[in-house]
Amino acid sequence: VQLVESGGGLVQPGGSLRLSCAASGFTFSSYVMSWYRQAPGKARELVATINSADSTVNYAASVKGRFTISRDNAKNMAALQMNSLKPEDTAVYYCKAAFAWDEYWGQGTQVTVSS
Numbered sequence: 001v002q003l004v005e006s007g008g009g010l011v012q013p014g015g016s017l018r019l020s021c022a023a024s025g026f027t028f029s030s031y032v033m034s035w036y037r038q039a040p041g042k043a044r045e046l047v048a049t050i051n052s053a054d055s056t057v058n059y060a061a062s063v064k065g066r067f068t069i070s071r072d073n074a075k076n077m078a079a080l081q082m083n084s085l086k087p088e089d090t091a092v093y094y095c096k097a098a099f100a101w102d103e104y105w106g107q108g109t110q111v112t113v114s115s
Contacts, residue, residue, distance in 0.1 A: 008109030
């Protein structure tokens with residue numbers, strides 16, 4: 001089982017980044033996919049979730065209207081499009097796959113929003 005995030009980097013405030021999560025080793029289409037983030041000295045927080053069955057999405061209030069989560073079951077990929085980035089979005093971003101009692105995490109990708 002493997003989840004590999006990519007797409008992080010340094011961006012100026014107001015800019016955009018697109019994170020990707022490549023999955024392998026499990027039945028991707030059956031799993032709820034989520035993005036979390038963890039800023040230095042803070043607890044890990046849920047950013048966005050996309051359902052496995054009908055692709056229903058949910059967002060944290062702090063990112064709603066700026067971030068968009070998506071999935072491509074044919075490619076075993078999840079993505080997080082992040083627009084209008086703010087310095088407070090700076091964190092390590094992780095993708096997670098969950099189904100019943102199974103839970104898998106990626107290694108994380110750093111996003112830094114700074115001028």
